[in-house]
Amino acid sequence: MKRLLGIFTALLLITACDDGDLTxxxxxxxxxxxxxxxxxxxxxxxxxxxxxxxxxxxxxxxxxxxxxxxxxxxxxxxxxxxxxxxxxxxxxxxxxxxxxxxxxxxxxxxxxxxxxxxxxxxxxxxxxxxxxxxxxxxxxxxxxxxxxxxxxxxxxxxxxxxxxxxxxxxxVSPLAFGFDEEAEKSTCDNRIFNFSGSESFVLDLADYSTLFQNINTTTPRTALISATNKVAYRLFTGTVNDAYFCASVTPTTPTMAQEWLANDGITNVSGIIEVSTTTFGTGFQHTIRLKKVTMTRGNSNFYLGDDYLYGSVITP
Incomplete structure (x- = not known):
């Protein structure tokens, strides 16, 4: 009897599981x-x-x-x-x-x-x-x-x-960063520009007067990237120049496709703007280097390397 009960129980379990949806x-x-x-x-x-x-x-x-x-x-x-x-x-x-x-x-x-x-x-x-x-x-x-x-x-x-x-x-197409070593000072304020077709690399520096002095340097002058010393890479849909950035009303074309902002610097660690000055004819040449700078857009970033040559500016 116990044997028959066991077989009957097993059959019930098998039947209960076979609902057609468990294969x-x-x-x-x-x-x-x-x-x-x-x-x-x-x-x-x-x-x-x-x-x-x-x-x-x-x-x-x-x-x-x-x-x-x-x-x-x-x-x-x-x-x-x-x-x-x-x-x-x-x-x-x-x-x-x-x-x-x-x-x-x-x-x-x-x-x-x-x-x-x-x-x-x-x-x-x-x-x-x-x-x-x-x-x-x-x-x-x-x-x-x-x-x-x-x-x-x-x-x-x-x-x-x-x-x-x-x-x-x-x-995605890597950013070209096709800049040469000839940067220029803005005609309307103290920003420093470097242009390459539709690319711009802009330094907007509150410490401009400290960094760009017409005196030869023995050691570079430095400042940290910050909310007031800003470094921005922008990619546009067409060619940009000084006139675009100095217009009283931002031109409707070309439009900006991408903007990458440099992370704030940390003293002796990262995000350092370095300027070295030498005489150049009757003027002065200021060579700008960016040390250990990271550029960020949204949640993405890329590294400019330990020592990036931004370019040189000539002042009278």
């Missing part, structure tokens, strides 16, 4: 690089006959680092979609990117996410000049994770508390 299939794209369709806002991964698709507006990926522990979060909906597909042969971008996808291989199974959140953590991709120590931002790496995502499958549902999609990288 768990494994999808693993961890070793696959993400790609983007050139003509559509679709990021995808392909592994043989399988494809994992994220349809998401390109504007979701900002070219700036996200604060630590504070990723971008967007909900899966009719605009932001996550889809898993399996085909009867090797899949490719032709199955997802064209307006009219390739007819082969044939689609065998499709899962559509019905709920969940897409989390994006962004960090800058940088290169470092081994000689000068100057860093350049060449792109942004977006680490994508799906949280509490529910897939509707042909035979039920499948839920992941955390599913890692992986990295998707966007490229």
């Amino acid at each position: 768990v299939d494994t999808i693993d794209f961890s070793e696959v690089n993400a790609q983007k369709c050139s003509s559509r806002d679709v990021i995808y991964k392909v592994k043989d006959s399988e494809m994992l698709i994220l349809a998401i507006p390109a504007s979701t990926f900002i070219n700036d680092e996200t604060p630590e522990g504070n990723p971008i979060e967007v909900n899966i909906n009719s605009t932001i979609q996550v889809i898993y597909r399996q085909y009867n042969g090797t899949a490719s971008q032709d199955n997802i990117c064209p307006t009219i996808p390739a007819a082969t291989p044939n689609l065998l199974e499709e899962w559509n996410a019905t709920a969940g959140t897409v989390q994006i953590t962004t960090t800058a991709v940088k290169t470092v000049n081994a000689t000068t120590g100057i860093t350049q931002i060449t792109g942004y790496k977006h680490f994508i994770v799906f949280k509490d995502i529910t897939f509707q499958k042909p035979n039920g549902t499948q839920v992941y508390e955390t599913y890692t999609f992986g990295n998707y990288t966007t490229s």
Whole structure:
């Protein structure tokens, strides 16, 4: 009797668990690089006959680092979609990117996410000049994770508390910093300008009269970058010059595309403006160097190196 009761109990447990929604299939794209369709806002991964698709507006990926522990979060909906597909042969971008996808291989199974959140953590991709120590931002790496995502499958549902999609990288053009060594003093105030086409590098210094004296130096004069000794790099949509910055009303064109501001300095550590003065004909040449300066925009930054030659200014 006890034996029959045990068998009956086991049968009840098996029957109770078989609700048609608990079949768990494994999808693993961890070793696959993400790609983007050139003509559509679709990021995808392909592994043989399988494809994992994220349809998401390109504007979701900002070219700036996200604060630590504070990723971008967007909900899966009719605009932001996550889809898993399996085909009867090797899949490719032709199955997802064209307006009219390739007819082969044939689609065998499709899962559509019905709920969940897409989390994006962004960090800058940088290169470092081994000689000068100057860093350049060449792109942004977006680490994508799906949280509490529910897939509707042909035979039920499948839920992941955390599913890692992986990295998707966007490229940016490194700032040219095409400046030469000939800087100039503003015609309207005490700012120092260095221009290169659509680039400007501006020193707006409260300590101008201290740094730029018509007396030869034996040791450089120095000041710290601060709220009153400002250093700013700006990139515009067209050529800029002294007249642009000295206009009583800021011209409507060109427009500013990027602005990077130097971090405040720390005595004997970083953010130091250094000026050396020598005679130059009947005038004086002031050579300006920026020591251990970091430029910041939003949450992103790059390093100008230990010793950046800003340029020289001639005064009568």
